[in-house]
Amino acid sequence: MSEPRIQYLSNEVAFLKQQLNEAHEKYKIALNVLMDCFVIFSAIRDAEERIIDFRFESINQAASEFLGVPIEEASNFSLLELYPGYVESGLFDRYCEVVLTNRPAVLETSTYNRDGELSYIKVSVAKLTDGVVVSWDDITMERKLEEELDKNLSKLAIVLSSMSDGFAIFDQNWRFLYINPKIEELLNKSKLDLLGRNLFRVFPEFINSTIFDFIQVLSQARLSNSTECLDPINNTYYDITAYPYEDGYAVIVRDITAKKELQLAAKRSEELFFKSFHLSPAMMCLISVEKRTVLDVNDAWCFFTGYTKDEVIGQCTDVLTVFSNHYPIDSDVLDSGSSGSRSNFKVKCLTKQGHIRELIHSSEIIEVTGEMCFLYVALDVTENEKLTREIARLDKLNLIGQMAAGIGHEIRNPLTTVRGFLQFMMSKEYFANHSHHFELMISELDRANHIITEFLSLAGYKHYDRQSHNINLLVENIFPLLQSEALKENKNISFLLEDIPKVDINEMEFRQLILNLVKNGFEAIDSGGCVKIQTYSTVHSVVLRIEDTGHGIPSDVLGKLGTPFFTTKSHGTGLGLAVCYSIVERHNGRIDVASNEHGTSFTIHFPLP
Known part of the structure; x- marks a missing residue:
């Protein structure tokens, strides 16, 4: 191998080693x-x-x-x-x-x-x-998390199994995936009957119920929701709360039948209470214990006090005259709530028109629609009290009448004899120097005789014949006499006579009635004052009204008017008004008295035949 070739391979090996490293x-x-x-x-x-x-x-x-x-x-x-x-x-x-x-x-x-x-x-x-x-x-x-999760799942399973509420898990198609024992009890089905099966296949009767409507809304909205539903099979009320999750729904079911029955019973009770409240002939008022505001009043309360519901509901009792401190319903009655109920307690009520009414009330703390309320129930006994006083007065008149019948004549006869002898002796020249003494004695005997005459007029055994009269004619006949009396005292008298039907009365007693009442009116007014005589008719009666412009009668005296021998005059006998009441009673009528600082009025009602 040539040297260049060896060098090339050597370089290539070195490069590969470098790449490998x-x-x-x-x-x-x-x-x-x-x-x-x-x-x-x-x-x-x-x-x-x-x-x-x-x-x-x-x-x-x-x-x-x-x-x-x-x-x-x-x-x-x-x-x-x-x-x-x-x-x-x-x-x-x-x-x-x-x-x-x-x-x-x-x-x-x-x-x-x-x-x-x-x-x-x-x-x-x-x-x-x-x-x-x-x-x-x-x-x-x-692994630890899994073990912890397994423990928690075991605990959860125990909790779900011991829950007093039913718990179930459904898939997206409302097939049962899990149920606890309470669901088995509520639905009267076992796990074998439910798991893996569709809710509406197991319970087809739910399709036409509120449960189906609830599930429809839940499936569309995919938001947590709750409702109260009636199971049409068992006639059982359920409170159902559903929580959607990614793969289905978790549902909690609670049997609220007992609660629902209590609510229905409470509702029926409240309906019965409100019917009794609004239809009762007694005055009834609901007042908030906490706020002291009027929550409700019934029609009888409005009728007797003169207020409308809009005028009082929501108002504080402190600003209503009917609860004014002068007639302490507020302080006496409302404060009784802290110490319990009160029964048959007498109070006075000031109406919207300013009239004072006597009431007997009972009170109790009750709960109405979740709020503690003060229930005030009252009966207007004003007329009953007047009738009681009138009966007492009539009893006295009857007693006095019996006394007058028994001893009146026996007293008058010797007085007549004494007066005759005094007149005879006064005519003698021998007693000429004592004539003023005889005149004084005769005047005192006449005064005694006048008192006995009035006393005898109270006697119940007197029965005057009654005839049909138009009392306007009787007033007109006696008016000149009354007018002359007014002129003597520098006082005024007027009359306003409307067209009225005839009534059966005794003319002499009627004249005495007018004379006594007008005389009282003259005595009550100052110089320049006025007494007014008025007549008019109502559906059931003819009315004679005698009104003066005096200073009024004190409230503590009003209740004693007509009581024999009761008088506020220094030289009065206390028999004038007693005679008037006796006359009116014999005519089956009644006398109403109204008085304030501007004067007094006597209103006499004579029944139509």
Whole structure:
């Protein structure tokens, strides 16, 4: 071979060595940056060519750190020198099998790392000449996570099995994938009956129910949703909550039949309460315990107080005159909520029109639509109280009438005799110097006789004949007498007479009634004041109204009017109004009295025949 040829081949060999070295360096670099552990073993054989061990030929950085063997020293060791346990674990035999059969193997096993900790690895083994190339990945963390997941799944299975709610998992086509025991109980089906089967094939009756509608919406929207549904088979109410996920749906089912029945019972109870509340003839009002605002009132409350619902609902009780402190419903009644209920408690109520009404109320704290409320129930007993007072007054009149009937005449007869003798003695010249004494005695006897006359007018045994009269004519006949009396006292009197029908009355008693009431009116007004007489008719009665412009009657006196011998006048007998009430009573009528600081009015109702 010529020298140039030898030189060429020499250069070519040197170039190939350089390329090989560069490739080897790249291989080492690539091997060391691998995340997986990588080792090349060569087989060590005995005299009979049996593999008795493997020697480290090459090792990357990851394997060096895992095994605790420096890369540069790895070739000084064999596999079983460092890890004799590989024989017992069977890993050594698998390496030998790969060499002998030339079939790669992939397996998972456990081994100990450089720190003596048990690690789980996934190993890939392939034959390389008379040895094996082994790569493995440390899957210890993954294995621990799997074990933890298995534990959690076991716990979850226990939780799901012991849940008081039903739990089921469906695929996209609503086939049962998992059910807990509660689902079996609620649906009255076993796992064998349900797993793998479509919901609507097992329960075709659900197709025309709210459950089907719910699932339709859920399948389209693919969003978590919940609803309350009625099972048409068992007549059972369910609360269903569904959570879509990538491959299907997780569903929680709760039996709420008992809860629903309680809600329906509560609703029926509330409906019954509100019907009773609004239809009750008694005044009823609901007030918030916390806010002290009116929540609701019934029609009877509006009728008696004069307010509309719009005027009071939502208002604080402090700003409503019906709850004013002068008539302390607010302070007395509302504050009772802290100490319990109250029953048959008397209060006074100021209506929108300014009228005072007497009430008997009962109160209780109740819960309405989830809010604590104060229920106020009251009966207007104003007329009953008036009737009670009237009956008491009439009892007194009756007693006095009986007394008048029994002793009135017995007293008058001797008085008449005494008066006659005084007049006879006064006519004698012998007593001329004492005439003023006789006049005084006679005037006092006349006054006593006048009192007895009024006293006798209360007697119940008197029955005057009644005739049909138009009271306008009777007023006009007596008016000149009244007018002259007014002129004497520098006072005024007027009348306003409307067209009215006739009523059955006794003319003499009617004249006495007007004279007494007008006289009282004159005494109540100042000089220049006025007494007004008015007549008009209503559906059931003819009305006589006598009104003055005095200073009014104190409220504590109003309730005692008509009581015999009760008077506020220094020289009064207390029988004038008692006689008026007695006359009106004998005519089956009634007297209404209204008084304020601007004057007093007496309204007498005579029933139509």
